[in-house]
Amino acid sequence: MIGAGVLPFVIAGCGVRDSESAQVAGGQGLLEDHGFAGAGASEIIDQLEALPVVERPQDLIASVTATSLQLQDDAGREVELPLQSDQFYLSVAPFVESTHECTFHSLTTCRGELRTREVTVKVIDSSSGEVLEAGTRTTRDNGFLGLWLPRGIAAELTATLDELTGSASISTQSEDDLTCLTSLQLA
Template identity: 55%
Template sequence: MTGRRTTLSTTLALALAVATAGCASSEPAASSPESSSSAAEPDLAAFGIAGLSGAEAVDTLEAVPVAERSTDLMASVQSTALELTTPDGETSLPLPEDLFYLSVAPYVEQTHPCGFHSLTTCRGELGGEDIDVEVVDEATGETILDETRTAADNGFVGLWLPRDIEATLTVALDGKTSTTSVSTDDDAETCLTTMQLT
């Protein structure tokens, strides 16, 4: 009976961690500057990202259909690194020094709070929709991005933007639009779920 209770407690703790990770927090994940991984190195091959760079792993995991996303992997996009946690351990993959990953989930009716994007648990409303995206550098007026992007199955559009800029982001779908200012410095959040299309 004690063994069952311990297993149940462990399962509930893991479920709570999954439910509160990434989308529910605006605090960055704690990581050690001295080391990019824990003593136990997780096996990333099972998740299709072994040997990939941080940017490649982000793009790969963002594209996985929701039904195929593993519950054994937590993947949190911080401003400068991708933090990965599996039952085997934890590791961190650095992201490009000159690029910042912002994952945007525009919505019409329903959204959720989000600070640092979880590639495995965050869900948006508009999965598979073709969304017009424009990004303009506020300092120079330069248009950095102006194209139609298809939201991933999880409802997010992933944007690799120049680091250390302030920009105006506009998204549009079916005649509805939303505009906001975004930052891409090292203290910026990587998940944006407040853009309501009206």
């Protein structure tokens, strides 16, 4: 899918990235052609996550790292948009039976097992005990639910579906922290 581009991620179901900085080549045209002109990273992430899988662009790779949204289209155009310095995006695919490995969430190619299911989610800051997120969320058509969390925390995330529950430790402290949590098994 990706040619000899310089974007710092490799798509293999979801994304994996090295520490190089992305170069912007034809970025404005890419954003305009995909209906994202004038939109920031968080707006584009939310727009793509809300789309049903069949409506997600087939000619666009959109990967979320700890610090940016990276886009590349079939024309070889690339753009990297920074996330807000106080926000961290974590996409979570709770599962019961099947999952895949993932480090950096691909908004256009990642798929989780539990599509459009109501899941109760709680995120508790490990240092302060503060509840950062609590409530019922519905996984998107791709099986993921997105959480905008504060940057710089370690926390415990718990998800519950009917009588099944799972927990995972998460972090938003470093550039290498994952943005794609696919190891949260509900049992």
